[in-house]
Amino acid sequence: xxxxxxxxxxxxxxxxxxxxxxxxxxxxxxxxxxxxxxxxxxxxxxxxxxxxxxxxxxxxxxxxxxxxxxxxxxxxxxxxxxxxxxxxxxxxxxxxxxxxxxxxxxxxxxxxxxxxxxxxxxxxxxxxxxxxxxxxxxxxxxxxxxxxxxxxxxxxxxxxxxxxxxxxxxxxxxxxxxxxxxxxxxxxxxxxxxxxxxxxxxxxxxxxxxxxxxxxxxxxxxxxxxxxxxxxxxxxxxxxxxxxxxxxxxxxxxxxxxxxxxxxxxxxxxxxxxxxxxxxxxxxxxxxxxxxxxxxxxxxxxxxxxxxx
Amino acid sequence: xxxxxxxxxxxxxxxxxxxxxxxxxxxxxxxxxxxxxxxxxxxxxxxxxxxxxxxxxxxxxxxxxxxxxxxxxxxxxxxxxxxxxxxxxxxxxxxxxxxxxxxxxxxxxxxxxxxxxxxxxxxxxxxxxx
Amino acid sequence: xxxxxxxxxxxxxxxxxxxxxxxxxxxxxxxxxxxxxxxxxxxxxxxxxxxxxxxxxxxxxxxxxxxxxxxxxxxxxxxxxxxxxxxxxxxxxxxxxxxxxxxxxxxxxxxxxxxxxxxxxxxxxxxxxxxxxxxxxxxxxxxxxxxxxxxxxxxxxxxxxxxxxxxxxxxxxxxxxxxxxxxxxxxxxxxxxxxxxxxxxxxxxxxxxxxxx
Numbered sequence: 001x002x003x004x005x006x007x008x009x010x011x012x013x014x015x016x017x018x019x020x021x022x023x024x025x026x027x028x029x030x031x032x033x034x035x036x037x038x039x040x041x042x043x044x045x046x047x048x049x050x051x052x053x054x055x056x057x058x059x060x061x062x063x064x065x066x067x068x069x070x071x072x073x074x075x076x077x078x079x080x081x082x083x084x085x086x087x088x089x090x091x092x093x094x095x096x097x098x099x100x101x102x103x104x105x106x107x108x109x110x111x112x113x114x115x116x117x118x119x120x121x122x123x124x125x126x127x128x129x130x131x132x133x134x135x136x137x138x139x140x141x142x143x144x145x146x147x148x149x150x151x152x153x154x155x156x157x158x159x160x161x162x163x164x165x166x167x168x169x170x171x172x173x174x175x176x177x178x179x180x181x182x183x184x185x186x187x188x189x190x191x192x193x194x195x196x197x198x199x200x201x202x203x204x205x206x207x208x209x210x211x212x213x214x215x216x217x218x219x220x221x222x223x224x225x226x227x228x229x230x231x232x233x234x235x236x237x238x239x240x241x242x243x244x245x246x247x248x249x250x251x252x253x254x255x256x257x258x259x260x261x262x263x264x265x266x267x268x269x270x271x272x273x274x275x276x277x278x279x280x281x282x283x284x285x286x287x288x289x290x291x292x293x294x295x296x297x298x299x300x301x302x303x304x305x306x307x308x309x
Numbered sequence: 310x311x312x313x314x315x316x317x318x319x320x321x322x323x324x325x326x327x328x329x330x331x332x333x334x335x336x337x338x339x340x341x342x343x344x345x346x347x348x349x350x351x352x353x354x355x356x357x358x359x360x361x362x363x364x365x366x367x368x369x370x371x372x373x374x375x376x377x378x379x380x381x382x383x384x385x386x387x388x389x390x391x392x393x394x395x396x397x398x399x400x401x402x403x404x405x406x407x408x409x410x411x412x413x414x415x416x417x418x419x420x421x422x423x424x425x426x427x428x429x430x431x432x433x434x435x436x437x438x439x
Numbered sequence: 440x441x442x443x444x445x446x447x448x449x450x451x452x453x454x455x456x457x458x459x460x461x462x463x464x465x466x467x468x469x470x471x472x473x474x475x476x477x478x479x480x481x482x483x484x485x486x487x488x489x490x491x492x493x494x495x496x497x498x499x500x501x502x503x504x505x506x507x508x509x510x511x512x513x514x515x516x517x518x519x520x521x522x523x524x525x526x527x528x529x530x531x532x533x534x535x536x537x538x539x540x541x542x543x544x545x546x547x548x549x550x551x552x553x554x555x556x557x558x559x560x561x562x563x564x565x566x567x568x569x570x571x572x573x574x575x576x577x578x579x580x581x582x583x584x585x586x587x588x589x590x591x592x593x594x595x596x597x598x599x600x601x602x603x604x605x606x607x608x609x610x611x612x613x614x615x616x617x618x619x620x621x622x623x624x625x626x627x628x629x630x631x632x633x634x635x636x637x638x639x640x641x642x643x644x645x646x647x648x649x650x651x652x
């Protein structure tokens with residue numbers, strides 16, 4: 001049981017209806033760091049998280065969570081805190097009731113911490129879950145996640161729909177959580193600025209596949225954003241223009257760093273921001289497979305099915 | 310301890326951290342034996358990634374400015390005059406190279422450069438007297 | 440406290456904000472059967488099992504509690520058995536309160552309600568409850584409350600009531616069948632739980648319209 005990986009996905013594929021929600025997804029996070037999961041809506045971020053937590057069955061590959069191979073023992077959930085973009089509690093529960101309800105299930109529930117966090121976040125214990133604003137609801141779920149001494153925090157688009165102040169507060173909370181080097185965080189978002197500074201590792205998803213994974217610096221180094229006149233960026237051999245955007249005054253695209261030299265001298269080549277990487281990769285239209293035939297699930301597929309949970 | 314990061318400095322964050330800490334150590338602001346915050350505490354305070362602070366500390370340690378003790382943190386090493394000198398020489402070289410590049414673009418010659426250098430030294434001596 | 444019991448308590452807390460609705464249902468049942476104390480317990484039990492026992496499924500559907508069950512250190516088996524335990528607890532409470540009320544009403548109306556009536560009454564109630572739940576729960580697990588809807592919880596009830604009526608059942612006619620009825624009830628629940636565990640693998644996941652990524 002290796003404890004140096006917070007989690008790992010290896011060759012994970014998951015079907016959804018007739019197509020694949022995830023295809024051959026492989027990435028891992030060493031313990032003690034933040035992994036940002038970036039992708040447009042529909043890229044597969046939430047499905048990935050569900051598969052990781054055993055909420056969604058996978059059809060191929062293997063998953064490892066906190067050193068345990070899936071299917072993990074149910075007791076492992078003591079160590080995992082989950083925050084989604086919606087509360088998964090009964091709306092009519094008051095925040096004190098939430099604690100009373102969840103406490104019996106956790107060995108290491110820390111009631112004092114829960115109440116302290118509610119206080120820090122400015123949440124009224126007598127308030128009902130359904131009366132919380134979006135930002136407050138997210139903070140409630142964080143309070144719950146942090147109150148049973150979890151080692152791994154999984155955040156699925158926690159900042160979507162949040163005001164900048166709340167988003168900033170969340171970043172601070174993540175930083176506090178990581179003071180313990182045994183703690184790790186998976187943070188999925190389509191708002192790249194969340195991860196600009198605090199992301200250690202990144203995984204970029206597109207169309208259910210991993211486009212790239214590695215440290216944030218590696219990924220920023222792997223691409224260049226190129227800008228030129230409308231005619232400067234043409235499709236030339238050896239250079240893939242990722243997510244090229246053409247207007248009357250110019251064109252802009254993302255290219256792999258090693259291919260950047262192949263472009264003619266008139267273009268401006270710069271290191272990209274995370275935002276530009278996400279935007280261009282997300283805009284990419286697959287040329288070779290317009291009907292997604294390769295992704296369509298065959299009824300007589302011989303892939304071994306591996307049910308999780 | 311003072312570390313102020315700039316979004317528009319153009320320098321990678323780890324380098325900004327490294328240079329600011331390095332400058333503080335060289336100037337004596339961070340004296341020998343000063344305990345530095347852990348990489349995680351620093352990352353939390355500056356709101357940057359742990360890998361970034363780890364890299365900054367690693368490079369500072371490689372250059373002999375600080376020592377990291379696993380599980381305990383990092384502390385400032387005594388300034389090695391040879392180390393300091395080497396660091397400062399590198400800065401001089403870098404500065405002069407930048408000046409040369411600019412001079413070339415401006416079309417200046419060696420004599421013009423030396424004139425400017427003398428002028429600057431004189432101005433400094435003048436300020437020192439004041 | 441075992442996990443199954445904890446799950447049953449979770450079901451209780453799930454419907455706790457709506458307890459006044461349950462009390463109203465109970466009150467309605469009492470009113471309806473006040474003049475027929477002999478049928479009070481079966482009547483109340485049936486009412487409760489069709490409305491209140493499946494109520495956690497209703498709330499769970501709307502609040503996305505399936506996610507909560509998946510996040511908590513709670514196996515699917517515990518979740519399912521917990522639902523059944525909750526339903527059984529509903530039966531016990533309803534039968535107890537119902538019996539006490541039936542006895543009270545019977546005394547007021549000078550209707551004899553002795554052991555010879557009580558025992559068949561309770562056994563019949565148990566059997567009716569068990570069959571009702573045995574049909575409902577696997578459907579609720581497989582399809583979720585929203586798809587099963589009120590129809591799915593009321594139809595079994597109607598079927599059971601219809602059967603009782605058709606067979607002209609009364610406390611006297613079932614005297615000889617009591618042990619069988621009791622055992623049949625237990626068997627129904629056990630089989631139902633097994634079926635529910637099987638169909639659970641194919642249950643509708645995330646029927647709630649959250650983002651499909």
